Amino acid sequence: MTIEKVHGNTSGLKTAQVKQLSNLYRRRIEPGVVTSPELARNLSELSHDIRREISVLIDRRGRVLSVSVADAKGTELPTQRLGETRLSGYHLLHTHPKGGGLSKSDLSTLFLNRLDAVAAIEVRSDGLPGNVHLAHLTPPGTTGEEEDWRVYPPQSPYEIEDFDLGAQVTALEQEIARARTLRESRKDGERAILVQIDTGEFDAEDRLQELSELARTAGAEVVYKELVFRRHLKPGTLVGKGKLEELTSKAYHLDADMIVFGQELSPAQAREIEEATSLKVIDRTQLILDIFALHAQGVESRLQVELAQLRYMKPRLLGQGTKLSRIGASGGSAAGGAIGTRGPGETKLEMDRRLINDRIAFLEKQLEGVAVRREERRKRRSRNDVPVISIVGYTNAGKSTLLNAFTHAAEEPRKVLAENKLFATLRPTSRQGFIDGVGPVVFTDTVGFIRDLPTDLARAFRSTLEEIGDADVLLHVVDVANPAADARHESVQRILRELEIGELPTVVALNKADAASADVLERERDRMGGVPVSAKKEQGLDELKRALRDALMPYVAQVEQVQRAELLN
Ligand SMILES: Nc1nc2c(ncn2[C@@H]2O[C@H](COP(=O)(O)OP(=O)(O)OP(=O)(O)O)[C@@H](O)[C@H]2O)c(=O)[nH]1
Numbered sequence: 001m002t003i004e005k006v007h008g009n010t011s012g013l014k015t016a017q018v019k020q021l022s023n024l025y026r027r028r029i030e031p032g033v034v035t036s037p038e039l040a041r042n043l044s045e046l047s048h049d050i051r052r053e054i055s056v057l058i059d060r061r062g063r064v065l066s067v068s069v070a071d072a073k074g075t076e077l078p079t080q081r082l083g084e085t086r087l088s089g090y091h092l093l094h095t096h097p098k099g100g101g102l103s104k105s106d107l108s109t110l111f112l113n114r115l116d117a118v119a120a121i122e123v124r125s126d127g128l129p130g131n132v133h134l135a136h137l138t139p140p141g142t143t144g145e146e147e148d149w150r151v152y153p154p155q156s157p158y159e160i161e162d163f164d165l166g167a168q169v170t171a172l173e174q175e176i177a178r179a180r181t182l183r184e185s186r187k188d189g190e191r192a193i194l195v196q197i198d199t200g201e202f203d204a205e206d207r208l209q210e211l212s213e214l215a216r217t218a219g220a221e222v223v224y225k226e227l228v229f230r231r232h233l234k235p236g237t238l239v240g241k242g243k244l245e246e247l248t249s250k251a252y253h254l255d256a257d258m259i260v261f262g263q264e265l266s267p268a269q270a271r272e273i274e275e276a277t278s279l280k281v282i283d284r285t286q287l288i289l290d291i292f293a294l295h296a297q298g299v300e301s302r303l304q305v306e307l308a309q310l311r312y313m314k315p316r317l318l319g320q321g322t323k324l325s326r327i328g329a330s331g332g333s334a335a336g337g338a339i340g341t342r343g344p345g346e347t348k349l350e351m352d353r354r355l356i357n358d359r360i361a362f363l364e365k366q367l368e369g370v371a372v373r374r375e376e377r378r379k380r381r382s383r384n385d386v387p388v389i390s391i392v393g394y395t396n397a398g399k400s401t402l403l404n405a406f407t408h409a410a411e412e413p414r415k416v417l418a419e420n421k422l423f424a425t426l427r428p429t430s431r432q433g434f435i436d437g438v439g440p441v442v443f444t445d446t447v448g449f450i451r452d453l454p455t456d457l458a459r460a461f462r463s464t465l466e467e468i469g470d471a472d473v474l475l476h477v478v479d480v481a482n483p484a485a486d487a488r489h490e491s492v493q494r495i496l497r498e499l500e501i502g503e504l505p506t507v508v509a510l511n512k513a514d515a516a517s518a519d520v521l522e523r524e525r526d527r528m529g530g531v532p533v534s535a536k537k538e539q540g541l542d543e544l545k546r547a548l549r550d551a552l553m554p555y556v557a558q559v560e561q562v563q564r565a566e567l568l569n
């Protein structure tokens with residue numbers, strides 16, 4: 001007769017003992033009960049004999065699915081399906097040869113594996129079963145309630161046989177399903193939990209806030225966010241297993257579908273966190289790529305976004321199947337699809353790994369062509385001799401609103417899209433304007449900046465960003481109403497220096513002055529200089545124009561000089 005596999009640490013056991021353990025597979029109990037007194041006694045005596053914990057997994061028909069010489073955590077479990085809304089369909093029965101009730105580890109095994117129940121049989125010194133401890137999950141959505149489980153008072157093996165586990169499980173599953181439908185009907189977008197790791201930087205709070213704006217722009221509903229202080233990051237899980245368990249519990253109660261990290265995750269980290277939490281895991285880079293994909297309009301930005309996405313995805317495919325499983329699942333239409341899976345325009349991101357390199361090469365070539373045509377356009381324009389003012393600034397600072405205010409293009413369809421969303425503008429837009437003492441000028445609105453712009457995106461958008469350098473003057477728009485105005489101002493300056501255009505004459509517009517207090521305005525003006533304005537209320541625009549005129553003076557002087565020279569000739 002074949003001996004069925006006994007899992008766990010069986011080293012040093014006698015053949016007869018392993019045989020006895022294997023015989024447990026032939027045990028059956030009544031459907032819907034935790035244990036029979038016979039099984040409890042059997043387990044207890046064996047456990048006493050080998051002096052180790054024994055655990056068995058029992059399905060709803062009362063059959064033994066697996067036998068392990070291990071504690072609850074080490075029990076051999078069938079692999080879980082992701083996104084399961086029901087319980088696992090089996091309960092775990094194990095022994096405590098040293099006595100004692102359910103441990104923290106027993107309970108987290110119950111929770112993380114969505115077991116029907118977990119039970120521990122205390123083994124008495126004579127080998128007979130003592131008290132049995134039982135716990136099952138509590139329904140989700142009971143936020144505020146301390147525990148994710150209910151632990152019952154200890155019962156004897158005879159009392160426990162009367163416990164109707166079947167009815168309890170049915171009731172619990174109904175409750176889970178009901179809560180789920182209720183929340184599903186109220187649900188707008190995907191529900192996200194945000195995690196920003198604070199390694200001691202001064203602006204961690206602001207980073208979390210920004211992450212939450214990014215998530216919102218991507219269409220997620222932020223149901224919980226947390227700043228996790230970690231001086232040292234754990235290599236695999238960043239925050240550690242315990243914290244992940246906590247977050248999984250949060251997700252369970254708040255019905256969250258995904259967890260978004262403010263840090264870039266390596267492919268291995270993303271996988272490990274995904275496995276530990278059974279949630280969809282997304283990092284900040286993916287979120288930004290996703291927003292770019294949603295907002296990309298026009299051939300060039302679509303190509304740029306797709307290129308950036310493919311470059312990001314490529315290393316993440318190693319060791320996976322041949323499909324882009326993580327992003328391919330729901331197709332790539334820009335409007336629909338889940339967060340982290342969107343592709344720009346019509347392009348489906350479901351593709352064979354081998355094809356990716358071809359596609360990348362193709363996109364690079366296309367973009368080169370676009371850059372050449374743009375260069376030609378640039379040359380034509382520079383001959384026009386109209387000064388160019390490039391509007392730069394952190395995303396959502398109000399650049400597009402200011403452009404609209406300046407050029408009175410508020411009437412459709414010339415109006416530039418200005419929205420309370422990050423990266424509303426991806427494509428540079430130029431508008432004709434007028435400044436007293438200078439004459440006609442061109443204002444160029446462009447893609448917003450963000451700190452730690454993902455490198456793949458920075459590379460893909462480099463040509464767009466470099467075009468900023470063609471300007472005669474930069475108009476740096478700062479959102480003064482944002483508490484992190486300074487840090488954002490600094491990030492933009494840094495990016496400009498990286499693009500080697502930090503030396504251009506710059507005028508700072510302290511925008512959203514209407515939403516900032518007088519104190520704040522005063523302070524920021526001292527720090528950054530600049531002109532307080534409200535693009536939205538069209539306040540301070542004349543003073544800003546005067547500042548732009550002053551900054552353009554060298555340009556005007558040069559033009560006048562040329563004109564004089566022409567007159568003299
Ligand atoms: N209170 C106030 N809100 C403003 C002002 N200017 C712009 N906003 C708001 O700020 C949000 C962002 O404005 P946009 O003009 O789209 O900002 P942007 O810098 O072009 O943003 P991206 O294109 O996403 O980088 C919108 O909701 C505007 O209505 C202002 O002067 N005061």
Ligand SMILES: [Mg+2]
Nearest residue numbers: 399400424425
């Ligand atoms: Mg804009």
